[in-house]
Amino acid sequence: MNKSFLIILIFIFFLASCSQFGENPSGDHLDKIKISPNYNIEKERFKNRKENIIIEMNEKISFWDMTKAFLFNTAEIVPETKLPEVKPPNIKEFMKSTEGIKFIWFGHSTLLVNINNTIILIDPVFSNTASPVSFLVKRFQPPVLKLRDLPKIDYVLISHDHYDHLDMDTIVFFKEKNVKFITPLGVTSHLKSWGINESKLFETDWWGGFDFEGITFICTPAQHFSGRLGTIKASKTLWASWVVKTESNSFYFNGDSGYDIHYKRIGDEYGPFDLAFIDSGQYNERWREVHNMPEEAAQAVLDLKGKAMVPIHWGMFSLSLHDWFEPVEESEKYAKKYGIKLITPKLGQLVSTESQNVFEKWWKVLIDK
Numbered sequence: 001m002n003k004s005f006l007i008i009l010i011f012i013f014f015l016a017s018c019s020q021f022g023e024n025p026s027g028d029h030l031d032k033i034k035i036s037p038n039y040n041i042e043k044e045r046f047k048n049r050k051e052n053i054i055i056e057m058n059e060k061i062s063f064w065d066m067t068k069a070f071l072f073n074t075a076e077i078v079p080e081t082k083l084p085e086v087k088p089p090n091i092k093e094f095m096k097s098t099e100g101i102k103f104i105w106f107g108h109s110t111l112l113v114n115i116n117n118t119i120i121l122i123d124p125v126f127s128n129t130a131s132p133v134s135f136l137v138k139r140f141q142p143p144v145l146k147l148r149d150l151p152k153i154d155y156v157l158i159s160h161d162h163y164d165h166l167d168m169d170t171i172v173f174f175k176e177k178n179v180k181f182i183t184p185l186g187v188t189s190h191l192k193s194w195g196i197n198e199s200k201l202f203e204t205d206w207w208g209g210f211d212f213e214g215i216t217f218i219c220t221p222a223q224h225f226s227g228r229l230g231t232i233k234a235s236k237t238l239w240a241s242w243v244v245k246t247e248s249n250s251f252y253f254n255g256d257s258g259y260d261i262h263y264k265r266i267g268d269e270y271g272p273f274d275l276a277f278i279d280s281g282q283y284n285e286r287w288r289e290v291h292n293m294p295e296e297a298a299q300a301v302l303d304l305k306g307k308a309m310v311p312i313h314w315g316m317f318s319l320s321l322h323d324w325f326e327p328v329e330e331s332e333k334y335a336k337k338y339g340i341k342l343i344t345p346k347l348g349q350l351v352s353t354e355s356q357n358v359f360e361k362w363w364k365v366l367i368d369k
Contacts, residue, residue: 019193020132020168020228021228022161022166022168022189022190022191022193023189023190023192023193024190024233025186025236025237026189029186029188029189036185036238037205038205038206045234046185046186046236046237046238046239047235048223048224048225048260049221049260049261049262050223050260053223054225054234054235054289054290056289057286057287057289060286070321073321075321075323075326076323077320077322077324078140078324079325079366080366081366082140082141083107083141083315083346083363084360084362084365085141085144085346085347085348086144086348086349086350087145087347087348088144088145089104089112089145089348089350090350091145091151093350094112094350095114095151098114098115098117098352098354099248099249100352100353101274101275101352102115102350102351102352102353102354104144104348104350105310105315105345105348106126106144106145106316106347107139107140107143107316107317108123108125108164108312108314108316109122109125109164109255109256109312109313110122110123110125110126110316111253112150112151113251115244115246115249115251116215116246116249118154118212118214118215119153119155120156120157121155121157122157122158122242122253122277123159123166123253123255124156124167125139125163125166125167125170126143126147126173127167127168127170129163130164130167130319131163132163137163137317138317139317140315140318141316141347144347144348153174153177154180155180155181155212156171156180156181156182157182157183157217157242157244157253158182158183158187159222159239159241159242159254160184160187160222160226160237160238160255161187161190161228161237161239162226162227164317164319165256166187168190168194171191171196175194175196179200180212181196181201181202182202182203182204182210182217182242183201183203184204184206184219184238184239184240185203185205185237186203186226186236186237187226187237187238188203190228204219206219206221206240207219207221209243215245215246216243216246217243217244218242218243218244218270219242220240220241220243220262220266220270221240221241222254222256222257222262223257223258223259223260223262223289224239224255224256224257225290226238226239239256239257240255241253241254241257243270243273245270249353250270251274251275252266252270252271252273252275252277252304252306253277254278254279254300254312255279256279256291256313257290257291257292258289258291259288259292259293259296259297259300263299264303266303266304267303267304267305271304272305272307273305273306273307274307274353275306275353276301276306276308276309276310278292278301278309278311279291279292279297280292280294280311280312280313280314280327280328280331281313281314281322281326282313282314282317282318282319282327284321284322291313294327294331294333295330297330297331298331298334298337298340302338306340308341308343309331309340309342310343310345311327311328311331311342314327314328315327315347316347325367329367331344332361343357343359344359344361344362344363345357345359
């Protein structure tokens, strides 16, 4: 490991509250995890289908080259003005009985979903930053709704343990509430360290799942990695995408993933999907192994047999070098190329598969300015 990178990590460690890092699986919990076919016992970590892609990716990325790229980047990675939003969202309408799917996008990968009149909060990050320290990865603007104003949540669904998908303060808010937490293998170890009662925790391996009162959650593969300490103790918990199905509706949630054959397998096994929420931002050619490049995101929707594409992982945090608006511009371009229905709501806008939704190209006004 690069010594300078290690020094920076140690510095962050002393700046941050240790509780932010959570705890990786140990003891009996770790013993159960080790039987997973996706766990490398010798290396003591989870693995992708292509097992060495993370090592190969790290070898081709120079720490100093990336540092210089970020320091001298001329792209508009953060919007100069506040993004258009519907604030507060129409929660009353969102909560009305539905035979389809309703959702509200909070920016990045945070979604509030009503399916089968069951309320699911996905990868919720309501904190001011997506990092263990307050001065890194700040959100563009406050959430369109405060945690205390959310409707009653039935399930919190988590894709993996990175800070922009698993937020300690948000999880702790639900500590005393009647909520089930559903995660890939190992991630519940973090939640337990933050005081969540084990009876509320449900975790599973790729292709495993849970049936709860007319709704099925299926943990599906992703090509990514995990860890809340950078490269220290990395990939000790599993990363995943999720299929959520009822008798008449379904959606796919990508989490974070590079492009691979898993999309087609998921589409063949569980598609078509009414909605495909796809990792479409914070990409870079240097780390395409772990995030879809724009055209790959569109191809993933085709592989999944998605009826509509909803780009996520953009619009709230800057983690890459591209303009903040590039992901949606690229999504628009490739959706048009491949004939994919594209859904691009404003922050806080209510979207329903049962209604004629109106989507403005709201980001273009900001680009023109």
